[in-house]
Amino acid sequence: MNKAGGATRGGGKVMRALGAMSGTSLDGVDAAILDTDGERISAFGASAYRPYGEAERSVLRAGLGQWLGDPVTRAGVVVDAAHIALLGEFETPDIVGFHGQTLAHDPRGKGTLQVGNGAALADALGCPVVWDFRSDDVRLGGEGAPLAPFFHFACAKWIGASEPLCVLNLGGVGNITYVDPRFDGPEEEGALLAFDTGPANAPINDFMQMRLGQEMDVDGALALRGTVATGALELFLQEPYFSRMPPKSLDRNDFPEMIELVSELSDADAVATLTAMSVAAVVQAMEHMPTSPKRMLVTGGGRKNKVLMEMLSVSTGCPVEPVEAVGLDGDMLEAQAFAYLAVRVLRGLPTSGPSTTGVRALVGGGTISRP
Template sequence: MLKTGFVKALGTMSGTSLDGVDAAVIETDGVSIASFGKGDYLPYTTTEQEVLRRHLGLWPQDGVQNAAKVVEDAHLEIMTRFAGVDIAGFHGQTLAHDPGGRGTHQCGDGRRIADGLGVPVVWDFRSNDVAEGGQGAPLAPFYHFALAKWIEADAPVAFLNLGGVGNITWVDPRHDDPAAGGALLAFDTGPANAPINDAMQSRRGVGYDVEGRLAAQGTPDQQVITEFLAHPYFLRPPPKSLDRDDFAGLSAAIGPLSDADAIATLTQAVVESVAQALPACPEMPSRLLVCGGGRKNATLMDGLSAALRCDVHSVEDVGLDGDMLEAQAFAFLAVRAARGLPISAPKTTGVKAAISGGRVAMPRDSV
């Protein structure tokens, strides 16, 4: 199905912040990175975002055809801009995530994407991990391991992704195999941009707090943050994962606050949840490399620098593209999955043993 050696893989990501679709190409053999290709971004329209928000928390049997069409149409629009790729990774849109319960639901059909692109598409990345007792998230850690090798890190580093939900990957690049014991630890740190974006939308009619400017004008409510940090999630040992709305109580608690104080409180809650996460790492990382939209929030980044006992950098400081990193991850994982290589492990998702995952859809005219 897939030629040997390095191939050009296209990956996509539509995160829980519901802002749009990232797409990016890398050249990889599923073990290491040969080169980075171009990336692109397609924002969801306000109407599309409203459709997706109405379907959050729903499962396939609940009737999600409208959301699926939004997701598939947007992905096909951006993915067909890329020519000459050998394989694609389609993550879809997470609508519900309940590992240990109902499972995990990423909306969108990879078979339609494969037909539209004319190349094999790997999709439904998380279900196999959840079926085998894992959390199904986070899935980027194996790519983070390859990135640590790419930047020639010689001591443990951590990648912090601040998307809708925050997640951290601690990497020991002195190992050769990401599936080896001690090579990786990964888990969700807590809410990140999702509650900030939701509050900005409901209060100000805009999608996010540009550069953290509104947060900088406010004062965090420490009582709200203290109650937030008492959530049982923070007492659970990693690996562990969250659904977008697991901290709905935090969003409710900021209701009486002014706009500036509310956004300042949500921003500081992200900082303090990350500060609580780092002691769970096997050793303090030499650097914390931040990706995702949160790295563009100066108030959030300044808060992390003040709160943490390690250097905090945007991933751009080491030559990486923080806007496209998660899309690149699913390009990388598509190649690994197509070749039967593990994409998750006990210390990344809590699965019993390192396993591969995903389903491969072949374009119908090639079958």
């Protein structure tokens, strides 16, 4: 295997890339085909999803927050097997972008850990695999997250956007990308600003699992029946993270007090309050935008939560829509992003920069493993 090298510019060959993403919500693996030269999107292809079984999810939960030892090893085995099973269903692509599963993220301390063996995937699938996307960024002083913004820029170009917009991803953790499509490329100063907003679905899912044995608040149905506890919400917003200037990033478990803040509430009131906390974090993030975006496009599982989306519409001051409104697939956008980034790594193009992760200079992170 070898590390990606320096940047080259100019038109590249359009490649059929297969991207895979296993997010912090621990629901399963998304996989999607993207035809791209690493700069422009040529076409979106087939996609597929493989949910984790409850036993697999338990193994992954046991590994969260761990850096070494048996829980990490066992989580890696689950991640590799799930990805090989799903990605093997596709016709062999030119390249695979394999994110792996984040177990721990501490860019200012121990670093970042995504389990999953790209070399094993390359052997199993019979094609090159780009993986370990975040480590180089962290090593060079960046947050290592979020990594989708360069792809969000390509999406803004693909939909023909002409004015600044925001792409809000509501997975386990929320992250936002401000995109100004008037620039030619994502690496230009002013084209992008991206950072993690705060907790999104993870605390809601954790609460639902703990209290009710359910994976999530489907469609926001439970939150709809509840009342937001404003005192708990105000305490949440005192978290120092919100006053930090971006770029900045979070680990899935960085806000453990959220569950404690709602522990004495009824199920419905607790979930309504956790949902309001996720929205309030986004509202705080909007204060850092260079200009007011003309629209907010929402991706990730949170866009299916009707209460959350309504709260966003009321609170953010700009039109809020799921990415499907512009012809994108909110279930597969992150998988497509890692397909896109894989081609960039192969071409030696940057995958992150000062305005997206806080890294000191443009960096093209990623390890390339060949079968």
